[in-house]
Amino acid sequence: MPELPEVETVCRGLAPHLENRVLRGARVREPRLRWPVPPDLDDLTRGQRVHHLSRRGKYLLAQLDSGTLIMHLGMSGSLRLSSASIAPEKHDHVDLLLDDDRVLRYRDPRRFGALLWSADPAQHPLIAHLGVEPLSEAFNAGSLHAMCQGRSMAIKLLLMDARLIVGVGNIYANESLFHAGIDPRLAAGKLSRPRCARLVAAVQETLAKAIAAGGSSLRDFVDGHGNPGYFQQGYFVYGRTGEPCHACGTLVRQIRQSARSSFYCPHCQRR
Numbered sequence: 001m002p003e004l005p006e007v008e009t010v011c012r013g014l015a016p017h018l019e020n021r022v023l024r025g026a027r028v029r030e031p032r033l034r035w036p037v038p039p040d041l042d043d044l045t046r047g048q049r050v051h052h053l054s055r056r057g058k059y060l061l062a063q064l065d066s067g068t069l070i071m072h073l074g075m076s077g078s079l080r081l082s083s084a085s086i087a088p089e090k091h092d093h094v095d096l097l098l099d100d101d102r103v104l105r106y107r108d109p110r111r112f113g114a115l116l117w118s119a120d121p122a123q124h125p126l127i128a129h130l131g132v133e134p135l136s137e138a139f140n141a142g143s144l145h146a147m148c149q150g151r152s153m154a155i156k157l158l159l160m161d162a163r164l165i166v167g168v169g170n171i172y173a174n175e176s177l178f179h180a181g182i183d184p185r186l187a188a189g190k191l192s193r194p195r196c197a198r199l200v201a202a203v204q205e206t207l208a209k210a211i212a213a214g215g216s217s218l219r220d221f222v223d224g225h226g227n228p229g230y231f232q233q234g235y236f237v238y239g240r241t242g243e244p245c246h247a248c249g250t251l252v253r254q255i256r257q258s259a260r261s262s263f264y265c266p267h268c269q270r271r
């Protein structure tokens, strides 16, 4: 599943190809994504200039003349630039037609993604209630500590709560807590301010490293060939149940928290 670093990589990779281009419209072959693709997408996008491509949480926002396309990659979605002459394949559900004979092609085998239109994306129900961006200055030791105050929920669940902090998915929550030396079950309200500072640094470094790793995959989604696979990295705890911790050799443990797997080193990560 694409997480924040993948979406950021897609955004950085596509922005120079899309910004200042004019759309010639859209071709919708399958409107049944997580929510229906607007039936008038072709009319909405025809003749519209792409002013800016940005990311909010895991949403990509393409700001056009009279509105914004909100795109989400869901579980299995990808966006690629491709020559208009390349025939779409089975799961290529939507093409946005560019003015240079290329198309931005949305592929999504599982159809959990979204392609929506909004005149005012900041007020859109999917966007309006999103929490702080973890890579922004607004996410810092003070703001995280304030968020944690009085909360008994486990710190890992707080990290993954998109109403508080956006885009820290399961992989990055696990890895960040390892690097900060914090047990994922610790009640958020018990996190001291210095530990909040360590956790903020760990989240930002973990995400930044993943984004940097993603840079090497840019070619995969701008040349229209191959699979735009989500980058696999070496993890410290994620998916390493029963394997020795890279720092201390203690075996990594796995537990369930709110129906998601948590992985942690019982020696390096403390309550």
Ligand SMILES: [Zn+2]
Binding pocket: 245, 246, 247, 248, 249, 250, 265, 266, 267, 268, 269
């Ligand atoms: Zn360890």
